Every structure is written in structure tokens, then in C-alpha cells.
Amino acid sequence: MIVADRKPLAEILTLVRHAGRILLVGCQECVTVCLAGGEREVAELSLILRLARAQGRAQVDGPLEVITATVHRQCDDEFLAPLADQVANVDCVVSMSCGVGVQHMAAYFPHTWVVPALNTRFAGATIKQGLWEERCSLCGDCQLYRTGGICPITRCAKSLLNGPCGGSQEGHCEISADIPCAWQQIYDHLRTMGKLELIEEIVCVKDWSRARDGGLRRSVREDVS
Ligand code: SF4
Numbered sequence: 001m002i003v004a005d006r007k008p009l010a011e012i013l014t015l016v017r018h019a020g021r022i023l024l025v026g027c028q029e030c031v032t033v034c035l036a037g038g039e040r041e042v043a044e045l046s047l048i049l050r051l052a053r054a055q056g057r058a059q060v061d062g063p064l065e066v067i068t069a070t071v072h073r074q075c076d077d078e079f080l081a082p083l084a085d086q087v088a089n090v091d092c093v094v095s096m097s098c099g100v101g102v103q104h105m106a107a108y109f110p111h112t113w114v115v116p117a118l119n120t121r122f123a124g125a126t127i128k129q130g131l132w133e134e135r136c137s138l139c140g141d142c143q144l145y146r147t148g149g150i151c152p153i154t155r156c157a158k159s160l161l162n163g164p165c166g167g168s169q170e171g172h173c174e175i176s177a178d179i180p181c182a183w184q185q186i187y188d189h190l191r192t193m194g195k196l197e198l199i200e201e202i203v204c205v206k207d208w209s210r211a212r213d214g215g216l217r218r219s220v221r222e223d224v225s
């Protein structure tokens with residue numbers, strides 16, 4: 001899932017400083033799971049924003065009226081269409097989705113000012129209650145078949161394709177004793193699986209043409225488009 005967290009309150013208040021009425025929109029997908037932009041967080045932020053403005057803590061005059069909604073997915077037209085009437089009656093939409101949803105909302109309502117309430121962080125997994133960790137950098141050419149399901153691009157600080165580096169210390173990455181060395185994890189897992197020969201294969205150059213640096217990426221399925 002995409003993991004996000006809420007922007008600092010002062011920043012959100014600044015983003016809506018010229019608005020008297022806003023539509024605050026959550027999303028029921030990833031940001032609900034990571035407790036950043038679901039129905040509960042929408043209700044919480046709505047209350048906080050209204051109180052801050054009412055108490056004059058926002059350094060702008062006037063109360064703030066907040067209309068709330070939470071849609072199934074902000075990155076799909078079909079779930080944005082029902083918001084049209086509400087969007088037409090506000091000064092600004094504050095999206096509590098990931099950056100994809102914010103952009104989709106802004107494109108769908110091109111005459112409405114749309115701002116993000118969240119910072120989109122990474123593609124990750126739930127490790128335990130309240131803890132999410134990055135797992136994929138969306139490189140477009142997955143290497144997990146070589147590494148026992150542990151991503152060296154994302155989980156190694158240097159994104160090494162042939163590791164470990166010389167800084168690996170007793171299973172920890174050289175950047176922090178709190179961070180496991182991804183290549184130690186790969187080594188351990190391959191050994192457990194009886195596939196250590198895989199770590200001896202030298203990867204010369206990975207195909208990065210499908211990665212982010214080539215600009216806007218598209219995925220097309222001819223059979224369904
Ligand atoms: S190799 Fe690429 S696609 Fe596979 S998990 Fe790592 S970043 Fe994601």
C-alpha cells in the first residue's frame with residue numbers, strides 16, 4: 001500500500017488560510033489502513049481545523065466551515081463524480097489521500113483549488129500496529145527472484161544490486177544500528193532456503209528504463225482498454 005502521514009497542522013492551516021468553506025475528503029484505501037486519511041482522520045482534522053480557526057490560532061480571520069466526505073478511492077473518476085455538488089460550493093478542497101488522489105481530484109475538478117493534507121511517504125507494508133516500513137521503490141523490473149523476496153533497491157541504503165558493502169556490521173547497516181543490513185537479510189534467507197548460489201551471481205547492469213527516472217510512466221492493458 002501507499003503509506004502517508006498528515007502534514008503538520010500549521011502547514012494545513014496555511015494552505016486553507018484564504019478559505020471560508022472547505023471540503024475535506026478522505027479515501028478508504030491505503031490511507032485508511034495507515035491511519036492517515038480515512039473517515040476517522042477526516043473527522044478529527046475537521047474538528048481540529050474548525051477549532052483552530054475559531055480560537056484565532058490560525059493567524060487568519062474568520063471561522064472555517066468544513067464539509068466532510070470520504071470516498072472509496074480518490075484515484076478513480078467514478079468515486080469523484082458524486083462529490084461534484086459539494087465541490088461546487090466550497091472555496092477549496094483539502095484531500096486526505098496520497099498524492100495520486102490529490103492529483104486525480106485536481107484534474108477531475110479543474111476549476112477548483114485542491115490542496116494535500118498528507119505527505120505521501122512510500123510503498124510499504126504494515127509491520128505491526130502503528131508501524132509501516134518501505135518495501136518497494138516501484139523500479140519496474142523486479143529483482144526479488146534473485147534475493148529471496150527482500151528488495152535490495154529499497155531496503156539497502158545504497159540500493160546495491162551486489163552486496164553487502166564493506167560497512168555492514170553484525171547484521172546492521174552502516175548508516176544506523178537500528179537498521180538491518182538488507183544484504184545480510186538476503187544472505188541469511190538464501191542460506192535458509194538452500195539457495196546461496198544466487199548471491200554469487202554478479203548483476204552487472206539492471207534495466208532501469210522502466211524506473212522513475214525516465215519520466216512519466218504508463219501501464220497499458222490492450223485487452224481491456
Ligand atoms: S526490485 Fe523493484 S519492483 Fe521489486 S520490490 Fe524492489 S523496487 Fe519494487
Ligand code: SF4
Nearest residue numbers: 156165173174181182
Ligand atoms: S550495510 Fe548493508 S544495507 Fe547498508 S548500505 Fe551496506 S549493504 Fe546496504
